[in-house]
Amino acid sequence: MNQEQLHAFLTLQRIPNLGDTSIKRLINRFETPRQVLDQKKQVLLEVDGIGAHKLKEFYNKNHALEAEKELRFIEQNNISYSSFLDPEYPERLKHCIDGPILLFKRGTSNYGAKRVISIVGTRKVTTYGIEFIKRFIEDLAPLNPLIVSGFAYGVDINAHRVALDCGLETHAVLAHGLNQIYPKIHQKYVKSLESQGAFITDFWSSDNFDRTNFLRRNRIIAGISEATVVIESADKGGSLVTADIANSYNRDVFAVPGRPDDLQSLGCNNLIKSQQAQLITCAADLIYMLNWNIENTFKPVQKQLFASLNAEEESVFNFLEKKGKEQLDLIALNCNMPTFKIASILLNMELKGVVRPLPGKQFELA
Template identity: 80%
Template sequence: MKEDELHAFLTLQRIPNLGDTSIKRLIARFETAQQVLDQKKESLLKLDGIGAFKLKAFFEKEHRLAAEEELKFIQEHNIDYCSYKDQNYPERLKHCIDGPILLFKRGSKDFSQQRMISIVGTRKVTNHGVDFIKQFVEDLAPLNPLVVSGFAYGVDITAHRAALDQGLDTIAVLAHGLNQIYPKVHAKYVKPVEAQGAFITDFWSSDAFDRTNFLRRNRIIAGMSEATVVIESAEKGGSLVTADIANSYNRDVFAVPGRPGDAQSLGCNNLIKTQKAQLITSAADLIYLLNWQIEEELKPVQKQLFVELNAEEKVICNFLSDVGKEQLDLIALHCKMPTFKVASILLNMELKGVVRPLPGKQFELT
């Protein structure tokens, strides 16, 4: 994007009462942001949703001056940026009607990765929640997903740290400009995230830090990912808003259940109860429900001559030895185990090089 077009985008972004959806409609009508700003009053007044009140702001110099200042910040700090019309804009976010017209990025990671999940939840994560996230991300690591979260306390930072520990890319979506980090205690994770992922935001360096920013930020977390996973959540909270947004985008939403009396499980349990999220208890559940397959080139394994199998693995191995290949549900039925448990066992067996997945959620011995 050329500098004058970026300035035009920034100017439109600064005009009050003109949101991302309206700006996209204007650009669709006049082709570029600069051409929108070049229009005369008479032309703009003919458009639906552009009344005299909004129109007045189009020609106020203060918005152009503010855009010039933000442009200077972007240039001086070498901030990467992209508009919703650019190829390097997150593909799934392009299909969200209220997705930001501009994204600002700091870090090494682009958005081309196909497997991308958002992990969200309470800021007051329990020890059980922390352990679950670490194991969950570790089990997903062979599939090399990109982990998205909000860099906040609790579940967010635990998800980022787990991704970094497993050598996975991670994206932190901020509720403020790239001129600051919140919370400050997480500053020690800035360089690792930049090196192994990126920080992104649609907020300016001059934007005031406000609680409502987090709700606006959540649409990016929900929109850029294939699925949103809620680990722990109280009865009310920002992660439930993210889940609602993801549902509105027709994205998969998953929630980890907890005991009925646990305060930090009420939100997840309600999502499952109201059918706003699918229940998962492990990475294997997510892999099964998203129909992900482990690609050999991501994490090659060599079949060992003498692989140690536990009792349940031996039951499945003996069954597949008799039938040759079978679907997951039928393996569970014949081996008299829950489907979710068999999915987890098969994942472990695949990592050991004992079985391999086939189309149609079938499995056979290697």
């Protein structure tokens, strides 16, 4: 996309009352943003969903002047950008009717990752939540997923931190322009995230920072990902909005259960109870439900190489060698370990090529 087209996109984006959905409808009719701007009002009114109210500010020349200022900011700060018409624009986001017409990016990674998971949750994350995030992302790391979150307090920043520690790419979706960082205390993570991921947004540098921005930000988090995972949420909160949006996009939504009396788990428990999210207790659950093909990702190892198995893995191996195949819960019972721990152990053994999963959450030696 050249600068002339970018300026036209920015001009359209600045017109009040239009919105991303209406702009897409106009571009689909007239092919380019420049051609949309060149149309007469009576021609634009012929487009379905475009009424006089949406065109009230359409011909105000100030929008083009504001677009020029933002274009200079983009150039001066070496910011990457892509429109929904460009091949480099996130593929999953292209299928969201209200996805942004423009995305701005600062960082080194692109949108080409095959496996993209959004992790969201409360800002008041508990120790349980932090430990789950760490174990969950570490267990996913061999599959090299891209981790997306919102760079906020709590679950968000912990997801970014663990992803960085595991050498994974991570994208932070911001509720403001790329001229600032919020919260400021997270400034210390900026360089690491830019070198191993990216900050993305559809907000301008001149946009006011407002609480309502988070709702607009959440549609990108939900739309850019294959699945959204909610880790701790009160009965109300932005992460529940993200889950709702993800469901509206027909994406997978997962939630981590908690104790019934735990305030920070009420939202997750309600999502599961109302069947708006699938219950997961470990990374193995997500891998199974998303049908990620581990066999094509890892080279199997010979079973006799038991030096790579720890004591717990050997215990599981010995049980399966006698039993042949067994369900996850019964493996945990016979090996005298919690189900969540057995699930993690089995995932590691699967990655080593020692066991393989079967339908119905059963496992057998590979």
